[in-house]
Amino acid sequence: MDNLIFSLNATVPIFTLMVLGYLFRKIGLIDEKAAAWMNKFVFKAALPVLVFKDLADQDFAKTWNGKFVLFCFAATSISIAVIALLSKWIVKDRAKRGEFIQSSYRSSAALLGIAFIHNIYGESASGMGPLMILGSVPLYNIFAVIVLMLTAENEENKENGKKRIRSTIHGIFTNPIILGIAIGMLWSVLRIPQPKVVQTIVSNIAALATPLGLMSMGAAFEFQKALKELKPALIASFIKLFVLAAVFLPLAVTLGFAGEQIVAILVMLGSATTVSCYIMAKSMGHEGTLSSSVIMLTTFGCSFSLTFWLYILRSLQLI
Secondary structure: OHHHHHHHHHHHHHHHHHHHHHHHHHHOOOOHHHHHHHHHHHHHHHHHHHHHHHHHOOOHHHHOOHHHHHHHHHHHHHHHHHHHHHHHHHOOOHHHHHHHHHHHHOEOHHHHHHHHHHHHHOOOOOOHHHHHHHHHHHHHHHHHHHHHHHHOOOHHHHOOHHHHHHHHHHHHHHOHHHHHHHHHHHHHHHOOOOOHHHHHHHHHHHHHHHHHHHHHHHHHOOHHHHHHOHHHHHHHHHHHHHHHHHHHHHHHHHOOOOOHHHHHHHHHHHOOEOOHHHHHHHHOOOOOHHHHHHHHHHHHHHHHHHHHHHHHHHHOOOO
16 A cells, blocks of 8 residues: 555656646637747747756765666667567557557656655665666667657658768757766766756756646647547557566566666566657657656556565565
8 A cells, every 4th residue: 555655656646737837728828829839939948958957966986786777778679669560450540559669668767766666765775776777768768769750740850861870860969868878877977967057957947847748748748639549559558558668577587686776677567658659759749648648547556566576576575
């Protein structure tokens, strides 16, 4: 029950902000233009600053565990590859296929990971959360940019092969979120100090990412379109909450991971789809309906699915 209450406390506010965005649109507080502006601001400013803050604040050198980071990297890579192959049979529409792929593998690792670990192990946790972020989040974003660029319905997809490759590479290196990751990791490795004023400004901008992103998604959500995407949304949600964890958790246990490590891996594999899926999809030429549907379904469902997995892990005395 404690796990369920904790999960609900972590996810219900997220879900509620989406609902509020939808209600604000209905009563006229947020219109289509405002929602588009909010989405653009979060993608180009708030979210990159949030990613930078999450990475720059971590001491990766002190808590480094190569085996753990390699496992997170490998599990993420394999998940992306398999989901991409399956998507060809599940989603026929090319543009929607890109949304399906990224929403099936991208977790709220940075948002929920450290919170879950600290809830179970306290502030003495040894740092597996940041290492899990290092092994997964950069890959999440890099592959999301590639997948969304290659499946977007825009003029770039009508170019010849060499131009598409060049435009994709250029898009990766100029993507605000990728830049935020690169600068944050460099900042962490070099241990560059942040003056108090800078910390405050960064924290204030980063704090805008989640509420604005969630409300803009809720404001743009359309139930009629979402119902048409219900089947792929349900499949993506099932993959996100159950399939990946069922495949990789036994492998993690076999490799000797337990305790704080296994909880971090669980969050990486089985937590709700991150709201940045919608933000990136909308900002890179996609409709965003499938992404928002999966985010809503997994946000609502992960409170119960994570509690289910935690119960199993505790029953097996792994945590």
